[in-house]
Amino acid sequence: MTSLRFYINDELIEESEASPNTTLLRYLRDRRGLTGAKEGCAEGDCGACTVVISGESPAGEPLLRAVNSCLFLLPMAHGRRVYTVEGLARNGTMHAVQQAAVDTLSSQCGFCTPGVVMSLLEAHYRDDLESNPAALDDQLCGNLCRCTGYRPIREALVRIAGKGQRDDDIAGPIRASPPVGRQALTYEADGELYQAPGTLDEALSVLAAEPRCRIVSGGTDLSLEVTKAHRRFPRLLSLENVPELRAIGRDADSWHFGAAVPLADIEQATADTFPPLARMLRYFGSRQIKHRATLGGNLCTASPIGDCAPVLLSLGARLRLRSREGARELPLDELYTGYRATALLPGEILTDVTIPLLPADARASAYKVSKRRELDISAVSAGMLVRIGPASTITEARIAFGGMAAIPKRALAVERELVGRPWTGEVVARAVAALEQDFTPIDDHRASAWYRMSVACNLLCGFFEETRARHLPALPPLPSSTLNLESAP
């Protein structure tokens, strides 16, 4: 029987008794007496539980990553270094990020502060975080504070971002760590089994032997069942150590993303080169969530408001599925069969997602509308792509929405109205009317049916306006809207 081996604040931990359904937060607080990390919500939205773990860049370079310990199952810590707020000071001297937080009065009641400090810690050692307001917002949007109004926290962040030394006594050990993952793990405790095989074949064997085991990779969705519904999964199959599922590649005509690639890595890889994807990922969730949430997970949970699906539908993404019986390809359009239901067969795993590069004649964008700009669930999200041929004729239209139906889906009637016609405001206005054929949205606490339909119409009109000047428009650093119309006439 394997025990879990990992470090907490540089102390080697060997754990063989805690249930694999234990979250890292509960483990730290209840079993290690480390009460710095707090439970403010147990749903990954407040960030008071934030800790930093060793992770790795897509290139395999070890680095620090802030994660929500409330959604991080203990076996996921295997092979990693974990830092909590208690582990940063040295010989009574606070770490630079702690000192900055004190000096700026970034704490008032102090309850969110340990999480804020850990997000600051990651920022300190990031080398891609300049004083770019969008990146700064992204870095801290997963830490709610009810007291300060955030101004001092922003000041602390600006002071310390990117200032960390790569070889100091926090970053040094992490950077010297062997790459995490890649090591197969079978951990059983409390009658519960957590398997994290090191190859796809092993993963498929496990799944074939026990088709009802739950698949997990980052755990940001599945762990909610543990923390909110108090479920305990008797068997979990983790895909996060399967190298084939963690590859990012790009060839002449497509991007290829392994299903277990965290969204933060996709965001980093595509940030400057693929505006539609970048726009969606910017507001997908917090940094902590994007470090763990995976593309495959977001697609396969089949939520009607999963934010990856609409943009990928518009981009014509294709999925590769594997089982012991073999492999098959499926257009993303065919994945969703009903509310929270997919075309995946028992024993089948989504292995990778192929996104065609945008043709030169394409105009494409992605949108997300929610009550709060950051870290909120969409009322409506959308991905839109049109190709404009000679004489301004629309040769292809892929207009997809989330939040408008039981599944993320394309607006086929709208697309029919567009294709073959010229790309003009009049044609778009006519096509908008067809949205009512495609969707009958619902009223819920996020938005009314009226709002969903109105916004869907307006997003399509806005897409037309927005792509007049630039075919692949990006968002400004501090957008006031998901539509970038500041320069539109």
Place this chain on the structure above:
Amino acid sequence: MKLPSPDDGALLHRPSPHESGRRHVTGEALYVDDFPLPPGTLVAAVGLSPHAHARIRHRDGAAALSVPGIRAVFFAADVRGDNCIGPIVHDEPLLAEETVNCVGQVVALVAGESSTACRAGIAALQIAYDPLAPRLSIEDAHAASDFIGPYHLINRGDFAEGYRRATHRIEGTLHTPPQEHFYLETQVALAIPLEDGAMHIHSSTQHPTEVQHMVARVLGIGYHRVVCEVNRIGGGFGGKESQATQVAALAALAARATNRPVKLWLDRDTDMAITGKRHPFRADYRAGFDADGHLLALDVVLYADAGWTTDLSPAILDRALFHLDGAYFVPAARFTGRLCRTNLPSNTAFRGFGGPQGMLVIDTILNRAAERLQMDPAEVRRRNAYADAPRNRTPYDQEVRYNRLPRLFDELLPAARYAGRRQAIEAFNAGSTYVKRGIGFQPVKFGISFTKSMLNQAGAYVLVFTDGTVQVNHAGTEMGQGLHTKILAICSAELGVATGAIRIMSTSTEKVPNTSPTAASSGSDLNGQAVQSACTTLRHRLIPIAAAMLGVEETDELTFASGLVSLAADPARSRTFAEVANAAWMARIPLAATGYYATPGIHFDPATGTGEPFYYFAFGGAVAEVEVCSLTGQYRVTRVDILHDAGNSLVPSIDRGQIEGGFIQGLGWLTTEDLRRDPAGRLITRGPSTYKIPSFGDAPTEFFVRLLDRAAQPGVIHGSKAVGEPPFMLAISVITALRHSMRACGDSGSGVELSLPATPESVLRAITRQRS
């Protein structure tokens, strides 16, 4: 900003770090849920009503009691003392009796060895209900005439005459939104049974004395057998003023019965489901203006949704009525208020305590008037703001003394370049099809004092040790607002001791008894004075000792500073504070002293609706700018300029934090915080995934806060002013700015209709109406 270190000496009127800052950032700061538990501690969990209104037909805990690990199950009949925890009116059972009156009302309590056992225990409870028809809105309660208490009235002048003379009449109804406190630390208490029937409670409460009292009553023992101690609170905002009591009393009930320590901690879903919110109000108003935008007469009927019990609602309604005038002189006023009883969790104190709701009414009316008269809303505000006599008396006939409003208009508007920016915005809007901008100004006048006059008192107990170190006990609780930091500054200044030699003790009912809640922005005013008074007593005891040591007369002036007691005329002649303290002990002089303070001169007569309920007023002003997308209704607050009157600020860095934090919390109330219930009265938005308080990117990147200079307030500790609540209402500037942007989207002819909170959906609806 270079902050002084703890050994730098007096910090008064200088920026200083938060007293617990270092402990916050290292994880050393302990909250109740972090405490190492005494051996044998049980945890508890609550069984909640699934119905908004029902009769309990049957309850049986036998099956729950047989769940492994469950040690005790409690219903109302198991309470030996008084099963009632209503803070003002005795109308709130700790555990439900014959009926349940809201979803989430606590019906049962289980205590067990683990939270897993407790969950299983709760699931095994057998409770049967006969559902009754619930009342879930102000309108439901009104229709059934189900009110709490009498009408509250404030009348001044002849409304009918003023309204008749008005050239512009504005009528309407405003619904102010509820708000969840969302303190990051949920409600929690640890009850430890002691010998001789005593009970020690660690609670996350703003009102330790009320916890002490209610625990004693529930257990049927004297107050002297209960100690309530508060180390720190992870955010309160009013939500832990009266409503921390229930959790503490439940923990104590189980601790007494099992004779084991019991911790009750509510997870976020449970906390949000069962605790009260900021009261939503309905305001029916009629206002008359002259052609120049002067308000002549105002009639407002306020209905507050009190929820199912009285809680603090009468005082909240009073404060709403006291703030219906906003920052403006109302020549003829008829203000009426009524509390509606609904089958919802009992709404409670929340930063501003009704004041924001009242102010939102008058400022909405002024915005509508400005739109009707095609005037700049800031100009309408200037014309109506309190000024010299006779335009200086409130509708409840209190004179507005030390009126800073003229200075706010004269200093903030130019500093924020309000007029120029407003012009530039209108030019921008004229040339922009989809993106519209807006700017708004908000003046705030907020009355400082508990409107229940007897609460305006505080005590302190300061202990000096023979090495010259000091422990300070006072009546206030530290919930993040920086009270302890201010007390530290005060004590350090009074005794001339470095802050590193002073320790602020946890708040405890065994050190300072019969305390008021830390609420109503009063913490530093009341406790600061009490601590000052204790320190003065100690100084007077030490002066003869020091004088003898220095070989001077007792009447010679001595200064206490930098850890020394020295002769004012010749500072080289000095002894250390420690030497003096030790000498005092040798001379058998007591080195511990109490201090007390009661706010003078305040009174209010509800029968006439007149008096001086407030010791003074706090003032502030904000200019906010927004950029709105007229296709989605999404928007961003792009810049905020605040000039706030904190008097001669005790610790400016702390006050700035209150101002910024208050503004953003007010912004949340008015914009993203959209509390939703289903038709059966169940709260749908029960966690941060669905209930959206402002996040990092919602704070404007251009956020300029300045404290009003030369503004020392007479009669308040070191010339300072209360600052906890007033800045909350500065956020109304954002609503004015949004309305400005919407005016650029079209003209419906009937003015902007923006329902609150101003979610993107609400904004898009308003824009759509403007365009129709």
